[in-house]
Amino acid sequence: MSRPTRSAGTPAPPAALGLPAASALVIGSIIGTGVFALPAALAPYGPIxxxxxxAVTLGALALAVTFGSLARRVPASGGPYVYAREAFGEFAGFLNAWSYWITAWAGNAxxxxxxxxxxxxxxxTGHRKALSILIALVGLWIPALVNLTGVRNTGAFQLVTTVLKFVPLVFMATVGLFFVDPGNFGPFNASGQxxxxxxxxxxAIALFSYLGLEAASVVAGRVREPGRNVPRATVYGTLVCAVIYILGTLAVFGTVSHSRLGSSTAPFTDxxxxxxxxxxxxxxxxxxAIVSxxxxxNGWTMLCAEMPxxxxxxxxxxxxxxxxxxxxGTPVFGIVASTVLASLITVFSYTRFEDVFTKIVLLSxxxxxxPYLFSAAAQLRWLLTEGRRSLAPRRLARDVTVSAxxxxxxxxxxxxSGYQTVYYxxxxxxxxxxxxxxxxxxxxRAAHPAAPAPVGVASAPEAPPAPTARDPHPVPAPRHRD
Structure with missing residues (x-):
C-alpha cells in the first residue's frame, strides 16, 4: 500500500517536550474542568x-496500554490518525484525523x-447568558494565545497548571473521604432505567473524563525519545488520573446531598x-478549577492543531x-481555526440547549x-499478522487481550452515547x-495508469525505488548493455 509522505519542503517540528512535559500534557489534557463538573452530570444516575x-477506568487503562504500544512502534506525531493510516490506508487515516479534530475543538467547548x-x-453569579458567553470566549482564546507563542511556552504553561490543579483533587480524594455521609448518596439507581x-x-458521560489519554501520542513528533517517553507518559498519566478521579468523585457524592448535587454548577466547591x-x-x-x-x-488547543x-x-x-x-514551528492556522469553531459551537449551545455541558460532552x-476504535483495531491487526512472528506466545496473548x-x-x-448523539x-x-x-x-494517476508502450518500442529503464524508513538501502538500477 503506497502512502503519502511529507514533502521535502515541510519543516519538522522541534522536539521540545521531555518526559515531565509529556506526562503533564497527558494529565493536563485528561484533567480539565470536566472532572470538576462531572459529579453533577452523573448525579441523575445516582451512585450506580x-x-x-x-468500568470506564478499566477501558481507559486498556486504551492507554494500547496507545503506548502503538507509539512504541510508530513514534510519529498524529496518534490515531497515523495508526489508522498505517494499518488501513489513506481514507481511514483521513476519517480518524477528521473525527479527532472535531473531538478536540468540540471538547474545548x-x-x-x-x-x-x-x-x-x-x-x-446570576448566570446572565450573554455574560456567560463572553466569559467562555475569553477562556477559549487565552490558551490559544499561549499556543501561538510556541510549543516550549505551551509545555511550561502545562506543567504549572497541572501542579496547581492537583491540590483540590488530591484533597477530595484523600481528606474528603473522611467526611462522607452515606445519607447523601441517594437511591443507588436514581435514573429509572x-x-x-x-x-x-x-x-458515556464518564468517558469524557479520560479523553486526552492519547495526547502524548498525538504530539509524539515534538517529544524527545518518543518511542520511550510517549508510552510511559500515556500509561503513568492515565493511572494517576484514574486514582484521583474515582476517589474524588466518591467524596463529592458523599459530601453533597443528591438533590443538591444534580443542580450544582460547581460541585467540588459545594x-x-x-x-x-x-x-x-x-x-x-x-x-x-479555573486554573485547571x-x-x-491549553493542552487541547495544541492537539487541535497537531492532529490536522x-x-x-x-x-x-x-x-x-x-x-x-x-x-x-507554530501551526498558526490550526490553532486559530479550531478556536474559532469552538467559539461558534459554544455560542450555539448556550443559545439552543439547557444542558449545555452534557450535550457537548456526548458529541465529543x-x-x-x-479514533480509539480504529487504533485498537490497528494494534490487533499488527499483533495477528507481524506480532505473532516476533512476540513470545505469552506476550502475544496478553497484548491481544488488552487490545480486544x-x-x-x-x-x-x-x-x-444515545441515538441522538450517534445521529449528530x-x-x-x-x-x-x-x-x-x-x-x-x-x-x-492511480485511477488512470499510464498506457503501456507500443509493441516494438523500447521502454526506458525503471528508476530505482526510493529508500524507505523500513528499507534504507535502495535497490540498484538494473544494468543495460549497449
Whole structure:
C-alpha cells in the first residue's frame, strides 16, 4: 500500500517536550474542568454511576496500554490518525484525523462551559447568558494565545497548571473521604432505567473524563525519545488520573446531598464548603478549577492543531493546517481555526440547549471513540499478522487481550452515547467526505495508469525505488548493455 509522505519542503517540528512535559500534557489534557463538573452530570444516575466510572477506568487503562504500544512502534506525531493510516490506508487515516479534530475543538467547548461555572462563583453569579458567553470566549482564546507563542511556552504553561490543579483533587480524594455521609448518596439507581442501561449511559458521560489519554501520542513528533517517553507518559498519566478521579468523585457524592448535587454548577466547591462549613475553602477550589480549565484548554488547543498538521503534511487535510510559522514551528492556522469553531459551537449551545455541558460532552465522546476504535483495531491487526512472528506466545496473548478489551470498550461507549448523539456524530463525521473528495481531486494517476508502450518500442529503464524508513538501502538500477 503506497502512502503519502511529507514533502521535502515541510519543516519538522522541534522536539521540545521531555518526559515531565509529556506526562503533564497527558494529565493536563485528561484533567480539565470536566472532572470538576462531572459529579453533577452523573448525579441523575445516582451512585450506580460510580460502577460505570470503574468500568470506564478499566477501558481507559486498556486504551492507554494500547496507545503506548502503538507509539512504541510508530513514534510519529498524529496518534490515531497515523495508526489508522498505517494499518488501513489513506481514507481511514483521513476519517480518524477528521473525527479527532472535531473531538478536540468540540471538547474545548465542553471544557469551557464547565470552566464558566467556576468563574461564575466570583462574577456573574446570576448566570446572565450573554455574560456567560463572553466569559467562555475569553477562556477559549487565552490558551490559544499561549499556543501561538510556541510549543516550549505551551509545555511550561502545562506543567504549572497541572501542579496547581492537583491540590483540590488530591484533597477530595484523600481528606474528603473522611467526611462522607452515606445519607447523601441517594437511591443507588436514581435514573429509572435498568441497571445495565444506567451504567451504559453514565459510562458515556464518564468517558469524557479520560479523553486526552492519547495526547502524548498525538504530539509524539515534538517529544524527545518518543518511542520511550510517549508510552510511559500515556500509561503513568492515565493511572494517576484514574486514582484521583474515582476517589474524588466518591467524596463529592458523599459530601453533597443528591438533590443538591444534580443542580450544582460547581460541585467540588459545594463539597469543600460542606466539609468546612464556609465559603472560603470553596472559593479556593473554584480558583484551582479555573486554573485547571485553562491548563486543559491549553493542552487541547495544541492537539487541535497537531492532529490536522500531521494529516496535512501527508496531503490528507487542507494544506493551510500543515504550515508552520516562526522559529518555534507554530501551526498558526490550526490553532486559530479550531478556536474559532469552538467559539461558534459554544455560542450555539448556550443559545439552543439547557444542558449545555452534557450535550457537548456526548458529541465529543462519540467523535473520540471512533479514533480509539480504529487504533485498537490497528494494534490487533499488527499483533495477528507481524506480532505473532516476533512476540513470545505469552506476550502475544496478553497484548491481544488488552487490545480486544480496548476495542470492545470503544463499541460499548458508542452504544451508550444515545441515538441522538450517534445521529449528530455520524452527521458531522460524514461532513468530512466532501473535504476528502476535494483533497483527492487531482490524484488521478492511480485511477488512470499510464498506457503501456507500443509493441516494438523500447521502454526506458525503471528508476530505482526510493529508500524507505523500513528499507534504507535502495535497490540498484538494473544494468543495460549497449
Amino acid at each position: 454511576s460510580l460502577v460505570a466510572f470503574g 465542553a471544557i469551557v462551559v464547565a470552566w464558566v461555572g467556576y468563574v461564575e462563583v466570583f462574577v456573574n 435498568s441497571a445495565a442501561g444506567a451504567v451504559s449511559a453514565a459510562a 463539597a469543600v464548603n460542606s466539609i468546612f462549613g464556609g465559603s472560603w475553602a470553596g472559593d479556593a477550589v473554584a480558583v484551582a 480549565g485553562l491548563g486543559a484548554l 498538521y500531521a494529516a496535512a503534511r501527508d496531503g490528507l487535510f487542507p494544506g493551510a493546517f500543515g504550515r508552520l510559522r516562526g522559529a518555534n 465522546v462519540l467523535t473520540a471513540v471512533i 478489551l480496548a476495542m470492545a470498550f470503544s463499541y460499548w461507549s458508542i452504544q451508550g 456524530g455520524l452527521f458531522v463525521l460524514l461532513l468530512g467526505l466532501p473535504v476528502y473528495v476535494w483533497l483527492k481531486r487531482g490524484d488521478d
